[in-house]
Amino acid sequence: MPDVATRTFDKAPATVPLMLKAALPALPVVGGLPGVKHASGEAPDLVLRRTGVTTDPAHLERYNQVCGFGSGATLPVTYPHMAAFALHMSLMTDTAFPFAPMGLVHLRNTITQHRPLGIGETFDVAVRAADLRPHPKGRLIDVLTDVTVGEEVVWSEVTTLFARGKGGAPEQTEAPLEGLEAPSGVVQWKLAGNLGRRYGAVSGDRNPIHLYPLTAKAFGFPSNIAHGMWTKAHALAALTNRLPDAYQVDVEFKKPILLPGTVVFGSRSRDGEIDFGVVGARKPVTHMVGRTTAL
Incomplete structure (x- = not known):
């Protein structure tokens, strides 16, 4: 087997240059140039690490306000994704990654919180790609993230990305939330543009x-859309008082939420699990389904 390369960062890479780099493969002519064109092979043998990560309380407060979490002594379950996002972008913009980032759809997301992370704890983050596999309408690939304190894995994430293409085949394993319907609910979220x-x-x-109607229309959307990870975070903020310290939360993103708009959140508890979902308020369109499972 080939050696796995590791790149270590002492701070988060700047995301604006990475966003610009992500757009280059979509440009005519430029997208086919060496150093821009992506490989078409397997998941790269590459691990990106960020060490000595600490939490900025001011940034955490802004995140809590946007996502709906209250303040506390531990980080919201979705917050470590903030420390990993720039590494995700660095991995996906590497030409060894088999897909151009702008063509990818965030299809599923699984977070496992083995224990809550204290606000004052220092941790490391490691990111890699794995499991390139078929899908009926293209291919899937996972971006795996581990957060460690010392030698202890305290938090992990699987970000499943979908690349549309020809030659798809049935998935080899059943999707985690196959057959799950969004529970009915009465809580409305009115989302600003x-x-x-x-x-x-x-x-x-x-x-x-995600930014403006005009920029979204350039990519085929009628208006800008909400981030999937915001939707997941806001749902979990609504469930905070019902969740244990250690649990796994799976979500599948169905249809994008157009902004501005109003959606309905619902949940249902049973045997250590909570099913939840987000649907349209005016039309019965499912935007996201999810499930938490106590560990």
């Missing part, structure tokens, strides 16, 4: 599809 810009400012994810 600037939500994508607000979350983009705090997360670093300034993908044009």
Whole structure:
């Protein structure tokens, strides 16, 4: 087997240059140039690490305000994704990664919190790609993230990305939330048109599809859309008092949420699990389904 290369960062890479780099493969002529064109092979043998990560309380407060979390002594379950996002972008913009980033769809996301992370704890983050596999309409690949304190893995994430293409085949394993329907609910979320810009400012994810109607229309959307990770975070903020210290939360993103808009959140508890979902308020369109499972 080939050796795995490791790149270590002592601070988060700047996301604005990475966003610009992500756009280059989509440009005519430029996209085919050496150093820009992506490989078409397997997941790269590459690990990106960031060491000595600490939490900026001011940034955490902004994140909590945008996503709906209250303050506390531990980090929200989705917050370590903030420390990993720039590494995700660095990995996906590397030409060894088998897909151009702008063509990818965030299809599924699984977070496992083995224990809560204290606000004052220092941790390391490691990111790699794995499991390139078929999908009926293209291919899937996972971006894996581990957060460690010393030698202890305290948090991990699987970000499943979908690349549309020809020659797809049935998935080899059943999707984690296969057959799950969004529970009915009565809680409405009224989402402003600037939500994508607000979350983009705090997360670093300034993908044009989230920012303005005009930039989203350039990528085929009728308006800008909410970030999937904001939707997951806001749902978990609504469930905070019902969740244990150690649990896994799976979500599948179905249809994008157009901004501005109103959606309905619902949840249902059973045997150590909570099923939840987000659907349209005016049309019965499912935007996201999820499930938490106690560990």
